[in-house]
Amino acid sequence: MHHRVQITPFTRINEHWVFDNRVDSSPSEPYKDTLITDGVDHRLYTNIVNSPSNWYKHIAIDIVTESTFNYPYPQITEKTLRPILCNRMFMIVGPSGSLAWLHSKGFRTFVPFINEDYDSIQNPTDRIITITSEIKRLCELPITTIKSAMMDYADTLTHNFNLLKNMESIELDELEEML
């Protein structure tokens, strides 16, 4: 009889890595900006797209915090699809290689306006420090510069939206061939 491992739901891969005093990982109280409308389920980007208040139009970059960070695989979820569907630029606070995985699927990202070097950094602490440095740099730019960058990347945003709309068909064709 083989021993079977039962892990409690509280044991997550993410929880064994940050014992590094370069970052503050202490827990925080719940928080919500007033811009983010009550009653909107953050997880369902269609609600955001179709929300009567449509508050997503007030922002330029979605800082996507994926479900995992210190994880052996890119894990793209609905959180990353949200800015693509909403024509917004994005960064992914997720496993190393997440942007590379999107590139392999044909999506384009926002170099050089956004420094995406973080995506190839394996060490989780180094990676999140690089991410926060880039967020700080972006936030120091005037909002007019951010708006201008969005227009500069209009073709990329449109390409990503159209690609995502066709992605199911593309993947089904690939799967049909693979199987």
Add this chain to the structure above:
Amino acid sequence: MPNAPISDNFRSLLYRKFNIITEVEIVRYDHDFTLIQDIVTKHKQNIFADKDKFLIIHDDTDYYLPNCPYGTSMFNLIKIFTELDIPYSKILLLTNHVGIKKELEYLIPPTELHHNFPTIIDNSIMFHVNNSLSVSESNVSDLDVQEITHHAICMMGCKRIHRNILFNFFKQRHLFKKIATSYNSREPNAS
């Protein structure tokens, strides 16, 4: 029997290509793997046809012990098939863990790797019904920057360490005026 969150089009293709014996969504049972064992046992056959497959959906976070090259879900899944003496090739693994094959290569005996290996589909974004439905329901929106007031948005659901770090960074750097932020604000089960 179909109960996993797979898009209709993906399910249709998989059922056309294979004889799906049953569907198992790991996240529903990863608190107690004997439940998966019970399901697989219930569907065990003395002889399997070539196209018979257990469709295993692995789209949620796995648990990794430090320095262990495989997650506990994959470990337990392979152990179940080993204990029940069911060929690993009867597993059809649908996952968003890109590159998970290497875990199974650790877990399956070397003598079995070439002729008795699961079928893995790990390169799809759209197999999940939530992704598929949301994309199909979304409409093209104009690229209008006139109403942009914030540099960024950061919506974070349940508490995770990387989200703690990010939230604390925003707070300490006084970035909430530029980054509309929410963290763990209303959905206790949000992922």
